[in-house]
Amino acid sequence: MEFRVLGPVEAWRGGERIALSGSKMHTVLAAMLLAEERVVSDSRLSALLWGWEPPATASAQIYTYMSRLRKQLGEEVEIVRRPPGYVLRAPGAVVDLVEFRRRERDGRRALAERRFEEAADLLREALGQWRGTALANVTEHMLDAEPAPLEEERMLALESRIEADLELGRHEYVMVELTALVAEYPVRERLRAQLMTSLYRCGRQADALHTYYEGRRVLSEQLGIDPGEALGSTYQAVLEGGLGLGPRRGGRSGAARPVPSMLPAPDGELVGRDDQLELLRQRLGRGGDRPRRILVTGMAGLGKTALAVRAAAENSELFPDGLLFAELCGLDGAPRAPRAVLAQLLRALGESDRALPAGDLEELVRLYRARTAERRLLVVLDNASGDRQLAPLLPAGTSAVLVTSRSRLARITEEDTLALPLLDDDASLELLAARVGRRRLADDPDAADDLVAYCGGLPLALAVAGARLAARPHWTVARLAARLADPATRLAELSFGDWDVSRVLRSSVKHLPAAVHEVLAGLADPGLSEEPFCAERAGQWLALGEDAAEAALEALLDAALLELAGLDDQGRPLYRCHELVRLLAAALDGPVRPALRASR
Structure with missing residues (x-):
């Protein structure tokens, strides 16, 4: 139990x-x-x-x-x-909680006895027990009383683990993590002092001093106090050069090389993905000589990146030589050239620009594999366009690769492919509650259920709806639900700031062949609204032969714009189109439906 x-x-x-x-x-x-x-x-x-x-x-x-x-x-x-x-x-x-406290107690004892390697490992194991905000699904009355002391225990363990890493010379490894933590907890002086130490040891004395001055201002403005002993003594040590630069030990091997930590900061809570996180943990922890290549796939907006980043962060102790991360598509959705991605990864591994072969992809690949051959790294490759882009980016040796893509990839087996599902209604409500609070949803549960239905279990759509409500506390849940009720304007309403469901879905459509694009536009027709449907039925409605219809539907399946819904009684695949994709199809340029009707 x-x-x-x-x-x-x-x-x-x-x-x-x-x-x-x-x-x-x-x-x-x-x-x-x-x-x-x-x-x-x-x-x-x-x-x-x-x-x-x-x-x-x-x-x-x-x-x-x-x-x-x-x-x-x-x-x-x-x-x-x-x-x-x-x-x-x-x-x-x-x-x-018992396991966390036992490991945390042993880790702090090891830290006090200067057994830093053991302390870092024990404290990482302790923090690995956390899966998000403690007691996330209890009543608001319990949330008011209990989580704060538990969160303080977590922060003390985190600060102790970072102290052990700094004693082991892993200042580059923790610097990015500390930057995010200080931004989140600006008045925790121990964290700020640790960030100053890591910056100083990375040769950034001016940034270390700026971190102190910013902390002094924040403490004065928010609490009306001056920096305490921990922050003050660290500031004095920076001025006097007393923190020591020393050789970087970077991990168990003692090699003088950087330990990269390139993961982006998490974007809110990850809801409804516990089973998938556990599966990724098992896959990442698998030993043996077989390469660990894991794919998370699914339609745009499902939260593949958030899941991969969380899984990488929670299993970082398995990869003592660092965590690499690269986005494989640009802001316009176009695939990035492997040459540019390799250069980015090699710089993170300590290579200078002068050491990178100019313009020669094969030489870059050889250098990359040489630098990864004897390291235990986790490489997270986000939004891969296909196998051709992925192949040069696979590391050598025992490093693991975690890939996200809207398409299935031939280089990753079915066993190591995780098809991410839509969120069920309970998880969808939990995600909304994480954005706007449980009480606001509880005031109008019917409207909250309508919001969930309009978002169709798509995490991005739910996040946008939650963000809009959070930004407009004077709106009722029913008001936003009413705005989303009209299918003609729903996609336009699912936009807030940089988040735009329509733009994200359109990025999957942009590179479709013209014939496939036309078939997608045809799927918006009410004649195909009863799902699931087979290729024969789609072909009849769209005035296409069954083979041509199936080829187009399979291309849409590969682009994660359709999903399989099983087989019919003749063993033929059945397809399903998400409601938001159907609404996008209705808005596509060059609709084919009137012409198709006339041709039948």
Whole structure:
């Protein structure tokens, strides 16, 4: 039995998640797990479930929740009445919070005893227990009371792990991470002092001093205080040259080479992808001589990049020589030349521009493979256009490659291909709640359900809807739902700032052959609105032969503009078109539908 609270509250048995419905059930379970076999009183449970206004039937409802938990958790878990409340006992169960605290305690002890390598490993393992915001699916009343102390424990462990890495000479490895952390937590002085140390040791003394001056201003403006001992002593050490540049040790091997960390900063919470994260963890952790090449594929806007970045960050301890990241498409959607990507990756691995072969792709590939042959790296290649672009970017040796692409790739096996699904309704609501808050959705649950339906489980669409509501607190959920209700304007409404669902979907259409483009436009016709459909039916409606229709539909499938929906009774593939793709098809230039009707 396994329980998780460092993220959404979950219970697992035999590798399968136990379905627990509703925030109150998760709250009751979380409260008893946090108590660590101590009694949780009825009054405590009532406050966590309903706040200051419990219903008259609170005791009866708590009794019902306990009965449901007993039934769902089974005989491995004992929930008993111990006045004035309840206690949970689960001998032999694994609780992620307990595992985190044990590893964190051992890691800080190793750090105090200057066993830095061991300390870094233990603290990474401890932080690996976290899957997001603690207690993410409990009631708002519990969220007001419990997550802050847990988050402080996580931050202390993170600061200790960074201290161990700095003692090991991994200042380049942690500098990018620290830059993002200081931006997120500007008044945490220990983090700012660590960033100053890493900048100084990378030869950036001026930036280290600027970091101090910025921190002094933030502390004065936000808290009305001056820098404390940790920040002040680090500032003095920078001025006096007392932090030491020393040789870079970069990892276990002790080689004087950089340990790159190129992952982009995460963009909000990753919702509804726990199973996929676990699968990627297993694939990335697989040993042996077989190359680890893993593909995450699916339609535009599904969150492939967010999933890959999260998986890479959570499994970074498997790759002590660093994390590489490259976007394989430009801002206009055009594929980047492998030569430019290789140059970027080689610079991250420590090569100077003068050492890079000018204009010779084969020489760049040879140098890249020589530099990766004896390292344990994870290379994340985002938005690959195809195998031809990917082939020169595959590293040598035991390094792993995590690729995202809208297309299936011949160089990656079916076993190592993860087709990312759309989010179900529960996960879609959770993503919206992460953007705008649970209370706002709860005020009009019907309108929230309508929003979910209009977004069709596409994370980008849900993120845009959430961002629009967050930016307009005076809007009701029903108002945005009403704006999305009209199919003719829905895509235009799903745009906010740099996020534009229509633009992202159009990037999949841009390079389609003309004949395939015409077939996609034809899919907007109401005659094909009943899904799924086979190539014969599409051909009849579009005035095409079955073979020509199937070739076009397969091309759309390869571009992730269609998805397979199984086989019909004759063994022929059935296709399904996402509603937002159908709306895009209706807006394409050069519609073919009137001409096709006239030809039949």
